[in-house]
Amino acid sequence: xxxxxxxxxxxxxxxxxxxxxxxxxxxxxxxxxxxxxxxxxxxxxxxxxxxxxxxxxxxxxxxxxxxxxxxxxxxxxxxxxxxxxxxxxxxxxxxxxxxxxxxxxxxxxxxxxxxxxxxxxxxxxxxxxxxxxxxxxxxxxxxxxxxxxx
Amino acid sequence: xxxxxxxxxxxxxxxxxxxxxxxxxxxxxxxxxxxxxxxxxxxxxxxxxxxxxxxxxxxxxxxxxxxxxxxxxxxxxxxxxxxxxxxxxxxxxxxxxxxxxxxxxxxxxxxxxxxxxxxxxxxxxxxxxxxxxxxxxxxxxxxxxxxxxxxxxxxxxxxxxxxxxxxxxxxxxxxxxxxxxxxxxxxxxxxxxxxxxxxxxxxxxxxxxxxxxxxxxxxxxxxxxxxxxxxxxxxxxxxxxxxxxxxxxxxxxxxxxxxxxxxxxxxxxxxxxxxxxxxxxxxxxxxxxxxxxxxxxxxxxxxxxxxxxxxxxxxxxxxxxxxxxxxxxxxxxxxxxxxxxxxxxxxxxxxxxxxxxxxxxxxxxxxxxxxxxxxxxxxxxxxxxxxxxxx
Amino acid sequence: xxxxxxxxxxxxxxxxxxxxxxxxxxxxxxxxxxxxxxxxxxxxxxxxxxxxxxxxxxxxxxxxxxxxxxxxxxxxxxxxxxxxxxxxxxxxxxxxxxxxxxxxxxxxxxxxxxxxxxxxxxxxxxxxxxxxxxxxxxxxxxxxxxxxxxxxxxxxxxxxxxxxxxxxxxxxxxxxxxxxxxxxxxxxxxxxxxxxxxxxxxxxxxxxxxxxxxxxxxxxxxxxxxxxxxxxxxxxxxxxxxxxxxxxxxxxxxxxxxxxxxxxxxxxxxxxxxxxxxxxxxxxxxxxxxxxxxxxxxxxxxxxxxxxxxxxxxxxxxxxxxxxxxxxxxxxxxxxxxxxxxxxxxxxxxxxxxxxxxxxxxxxxxxxxxxxxxxxxxxxxx
Numbered sequence: 001x002x003x004x005x006x007x008x009x010x011x012x013x014x015x016x017x018x019x020x021x022x023x024x025x026x027x028x029x030x031x032x033x034x035x036x037x038x039x040x041x042x043x044x045x046x047x048x049x050x051x052x053x054x055x056x057x058x059x060x061x062x063x064x065x066x067x068x069x070x071x072x073x074x075x076x077x078x079x080x081x082x083x084x085x086x087x088x089x090x091x092x093x094x095x096x097x098x099x100x101x102x103x104x105x106x107x108x109x110x111x112x113x114x115x116x117x118x119x120x121x122x123x124x125x126x127x128x129x130x131x132x133x134x135x136x137x138x139x140x141x142x143x144x145x146x147x148x149x150x
Numbered sequence: 151x152x153x154x155x156x157x158x159x160x161x162x163x164x165x166x167x168x169x170x171x172x173x174x175x176x177x178x179x180x181x182x183x184x185x186x187x188x189x190x191x192x193x194x195x196x197x198x199x200x201x202x203x204x205x206x207x208x209x210x211x212x213x214x215x216x217x218x219x220x221x222x223x224x225x226x227x228x229x230x231x232x233x234x235x236x237x238x239x240x241x242x243x244x245x246x247x248x249x250x251x252x253x254x255x256x257x258x259x260x261x262x263x264x265x266x267x268x269x270x271x272x273x274x275x276x277x278x279x280x281x282x283x284x285x286x287x288x289x290x291x292x293x294x295x296x297x298x299x300x301x302x303x304x305x306x307x308x309x310x311x312x313x314x315x316x317x318x319x320x321x322x323x324x325x326x327x328x329x330x331x332x333x334x335x336x337x338x339x340x341x342x343x344x345x346x347x348x349x350x351x352x353x354x355x356x357x358x359x360x361x362x363x364x365x366x367x368x369x370x371x372x373x374x375x376x377x378x379x380x381x382x383x384x385x386x387x388x389x390x391x392x393x394x395x396x397x398x399x400x401x402x403x404x405x406x407x408x409x410x411x412x413x414x415x416x417x418x419x420x421x422x423x424x425x426x427x428x429x430x431x432x433x434x435x436x437x438x439x440x441x442x443x444x445x446x447x448x449x450x451x452x453x454x455x456x457x458x459x460x461x462x463x464x465x466x467x468x469x470x471x472x473x474x475x476x477x478x479x480x481x482x483x484x485x486x487x488x489x490x491x492x493x494x495x496x497x498x499x500x501x502x503x504x505x506x507x508x509x510x511x512x513x514x515x516x517x518x519x520x521x522x523x524x525x526x527x528x529x530x531x532x533x534x535x536x537x538x539x540x541x
Numbered sequence: 542x543x544x545x546x547x548x549x550x551x552x553x554x555x556x557x558x559x560x561x562x563x564x565x566x567x568x569x570x571x572x573x574x575x576x577x578x579x580x581x582x583x584x585x586x587x588x589x590x591x592x593x594x595x596x597x598x599x600x601x602x603x604x605x606x607x608x609x610x611x612x613x614x615x616x617x618x619x620x621x622x623x624x625x626x627x628x629x630x631x632x633x634x635x636x637x638x639x640x641x642x643x644x645x646x647x648x649x650x651x652x653x654x655x656x657x658x659x660x661x662x663x664x665x666x667x668x669x670x671x672x673x674x675x676x677x678x679x680x681x682x683x684x685x686x687x688x689x690x691x692x693x694x695x696x697x698x699x700x701x702x703x704x705x706x707x708x709x710x711x712x713x714x715x716x717x718x719x720x721x722x723x724x725x726x727x728x729x730x731x732x733x734x735x736x737x738x739x740x741x742x743x744x745x746x747x748x749x750x751x752x753x754x755x756x757x758x759x760x761x762x763x764x765x766x767x768x769x770x771x772x773x774x775x776x777x778x779x780x781x782x783x784x785x786x787x788x789x790x791x792x793x794x795x796x797x798x799x800x801x802x803x804x805x806x807x808x809x810x811x812x813x814x815x816x817x818x819x820x821x822x823x824x825x826x827x828x829x830x831x832x833x834x835x836x837x838x839x840x841x842x843x844x845x846x847x848x849x850x851x852x853x854x855x856x857x858x859x860x861x862x863x864x865x866x867x868x869x870x871x872x873x874x875x876x877x878x879x880x881x882x883x884x885x886x887x888x889x890x891x892x893x894x895x896x897x898x899x900x901x902x903x904x905x906x907x908x909x910x911x912x913x914x915x916x917x918x919x920x921x922x923x
Binding site: 154155156157207208209210212213214215216218219220222223227228229230231232233234235236237238244247248250251252254255256257279280281282283285286392393394395396397398399400410411414415418422527528529531532 | 597797
């Protein structure tokens with residue numbers, strides 16, 4: 001059976017350490033002035049080592065989301081998964097990564113769409129500190145921040 | 151592009167296997183059928199072929215490491231220079247770019263290009279091959295599947311421009327209907343928008359009938375240098391332009407509403423082909439349509455519709471087979487089927503037949519002189535474009 | 542319009558058995574930064590990019606996805622060649638000759654240390670119906686081939702062992718070779734058989750690495766400080782079936798070198814090739830490949846090696862870098878390490894490993910078992 005033990009590298013290792021500490025980290029390039037996450041060791045546009053690490057808030061905005069009713073092998077899911085691209089606050093231009101949306105009631109498209117929209121503010125829901133392992137899943141999901149508008 | 155290409159390259163033969171959910175034939179055998187047909191229509195024997203290009207998507211479909219090596223005898227590659235370029239879903243259209251590169255370099259005069267996919271070998275479901283396309287450390291632990299990224303992208307496209315799912319479902323209707331005229335088609339059908347939207351939601355906003363099927367199949371073409379093409383063919387179809395572009399891997403950092411990599415690829419191909427007004431100068435197009443919205447998304451990237459306006463163009467009939475700019479007259483991936491790399495090359499086979507006036511019931515009117523095929527792949531990231539013409 | 546193409550930039554990370562501190566993308570960034578500095582170019586100037594990779598080596602389906610950033614290639618023409626490093630270089634060469642690119646970059650990398658059991662990967666390269674059910678470690682294919690090669694050519698096991706002795710000794714003069722060592726012929730012959738007659742010390746050891754090469758048209762190369770010219774390039778594949786191959790001959794290497802020699806106008810390689818970096822994934826392959834490339838009469842490569850003629854100071858230096866036996870086996874990146882070495886030799890930058898008056902250099906590459914795909918490259922200084 002194929003098995004791999006990938007080296008995460010300098011940048012992603014530090015990102016994972018940050019998650020374990022309950023922090024979302026980003027990096028900044030002084031040439032293009034962008035602050036981005038997930039972190040990288042080099043700026044892919046200016047092709048130089050990254051200049052600075054920054055701690056970002058654990059809040060953001062839904063860039064897009066989907067309501068997924070099947071597993072990869074086409075088995076139906078009664079309770080859908082809601083993947084989303086989350087733009088993390090403090091990034092420029094607003095940039096982010098794939099995660100899940102939680103804290104939403106119901107399971108029909110209609111009921112979920114009533115609670116979510118593109119551009120809605122969200123906040124990370126973290127695992128308890130002693131349960132974190134330095135993985136993307138240390139954030140359980142992002143959930144809507146009620147009553148806050150960007 | 152630094153200089154004008156020195157040498158012209160022509161397509162002189164094309165062939166396809168049936169596209170189907172599960173072929174009894176192996177990938178090698180499917181390749182052999184398509185390649186034989188392409189060679190026969192070109193009037194060329196395998197021993198005259200100087201190099202072979204193979205396109206095929208993830209090794210995981212077959213569970214074979216270095217599957218290009220494994221497939222090479224079915225494609226006629228034994229004891230020849232053989233090449234497999236791989237740009238995910240873009241590989242099928244990229245295969246003509248690989249072949250073009252080899253002929254345009256002056257290294258070879260006759261090159262066989264074969265694209266094959268046998269997805270059905272992958273159990274329990276070919277989607278399993280896509281579980282490992284995601285970043286191993288920061289995405290795979292979330293359990294993503296392939297439908298996620300398409301549904302995320304479609305939703306962003308809809309939200310940005312205020313597009314309705316009804317507008318998108320029309321692509322399925324058009325392409326599945328066009329495919330009724332394609333003899334190798336797997337999922338041709340006469341449907342309404344209502345039928346498409348009544349199919350179950352797999353990952354909202356994507357419904358089942360907005361997704362291309364799982365397919366086995368192969369396609370092939372023969373490419374020749376100018377002198378050889380003129381000697382062997384009285385109707386060579388010329389490769390007028392090629393372009394390709396790959397965007398950043400950080401897909402969460404991009405605007406998913408617009409495929410700027412498709413625009414880059416198209417602009418490269420247009421420049422090579424000397425095209426300044428694509429909407430007037432392209433007569434038939436085969437944009438990549440693995441999901442219904444992708445055809446519209448890509449038409450915008452190709453500069454063949456304004457941003458956010460492709461749905462309106464579709465609704466007013468511009469992309470019908472008899473419309474101003476027929477798109478996917480073959481039936482596309484939504485109708486003919488989607489054996490990934492083979493589906494891309496199928497689009498080029500279609501242009502070859504359309505431009506020669508040999509497309510039968512699928513023939514678009516008005517003696518088209520120039521056509522464009524495009525594919526897309528990776529993490530919503532790569533655009534590949536080829537432009538064929540009668541002169 | 543000139544159709545000549547040159548290698549104008551070389552960047553490589555030192556191969557090593559483990560590379561836990563860096564992701565493969567970070568290693569490639571390092572190699573690319575070095576290559577661009579070496580060629581005195583910026584990433585903005587590069588017209589086209591080629592990555593050489595295989596999904597199952599990476600543990601990622603459609604590994605092409607993770608290529609552009611670390612090369613400075615975002616939104617540029619980028620393609621992945623699922624093939625030998627030499628095939629990547631051939632595509633770069635063809636792109637430049639076609640006229641649509643003046644400056645092309647080729648990248649290959651490998652992280653065998655991240656693959657828990659490479660034997661499982663190799664097994665997946667065998668035909669799933671006819672060959673895989675035998676459940677034998679694929680090194681056996683090399684054992685079968687070596688046996689037939691020894692039988693047909695009369696080459697001795699001593700001669701094969703002397704390749705290991707030579708290459709690992711030569712690696713001692715190469716600071717980028719992690720497997721340098723004094724390993725005598727008798728040490729090799731005393732090492733346990735993997736698939737007899739193949740012995741464990743005759744199999745090169747894995748190394749993680751990344752190499753980036755920059756190629757340019759003649760016009761563009763004139764503006765780079767140290768161009769080395771491609772005189773000829775070739776590649777070929779033979780049947781993938783185990784049941785249908787010439788076990789003692791590397792036919793692919795004969796076809797590939799024939800194509801490269803024809804392009805270079807070389808009729809008598811023994812007189813026109815000054816030195817070579819030849820695939821030695823398994824020690825006997827160096828001998829088999831030397832004969833296939835016409836650098837030794839059939840059955841004579843072993844004797845030439847025993848006589849010391851392929852040592853760095855010999856008549857035809859072979860694998861002065863240490864080859865894969867000395868530098869480590871880097872999957873499809875091995876070809877680019879070999880090319881990088883020939884380029885350095887021709888520029889006179891090989892330090893203690895430098896060959897005096899190198900002349901034209903030849904590279905022969907191979908994709909490893911169970912393939913019969915390989916390439917050839919002839920480089921010249923003008």
